[in-house]
Amino acid sequence: MAINPTLSTSDKTALVKAEVYRWYNLFFPWSRGVSSQSEGAIKPLYDALSSEFRVVLTDGQIMSRADYWERLWGLYGKRAGSPESHITNLSITPLPGDFFLAVFDLVKDGITKKKVDSALMRVDQNSPSGISWIYVHESEHERALA
Template identity: 85%
Template sequence: MAIRQVLETPDKTALVEAEVYRWYNLFFPWSRGMSSKSEGAIKPLYDALASEFRVVLTDGQIMGRSDYWERLWNLHGKRAGSPESHIINLSITPLPGDFFLTVFDLVKDGVPKKKIDSALMSIDHTSPSGISWIYVHESEHERAVA
């Protein structure tokens, strides 16, 4: 059994990586107002959140799943004109029980701050993407800009 689990980990890690990019590729047009303000445009993000989902935002505010839905909904178009973020330094650490610790930076060209997200994610066959987001911690830090 242990050998099978080790052999499956690269595929599961790739699934987690794809989920990080899928989430951002839906969030970016939503937050910039480039997608229609319809439930169908943003609900795939909400559907990937575990029922016990929690997030700590950069301002220290803690939200559960339903409050985060309201935040997502209200972010439609709020970041219009904001430069595109780039995901860098993506690190995915497999943990026992099909859990993954995922850490990545979000940077914008010419912006001196970067956002660092860490997320606890899990394989979840009931989630449309096959992955559930359980916990996210966002923080903001100064960075060197070339």
């Protein structure tokens, strides 16, 4: 995706926000087994990961881009029947050099545990969405139900 170098910070922040939702909108049907089990259904997620991508999972496991691809592929249908997650409390902080820190919660109705993700992302015209994911840290926390 060709990114206009004159985009404002707010326009770039909007790209980051759209990328967070795009990622989840592809991951949800994949992990529930309702998308086609084809590389094309999940590869857009992988293509948005930078070559130096790392993720720390909720269990503390650290994965590289290649390892995470194997995990993504293996998650097809593994969460069938699991309630839909909702992205809440999304905050995006611009950093120098077209980097952004996105922090958000993933919550499920009626479930007391929530996942908190923080992601370092950057504007990247080589990424399909114009944004690449560099580092993600996932954690799990109890939350109060209203």
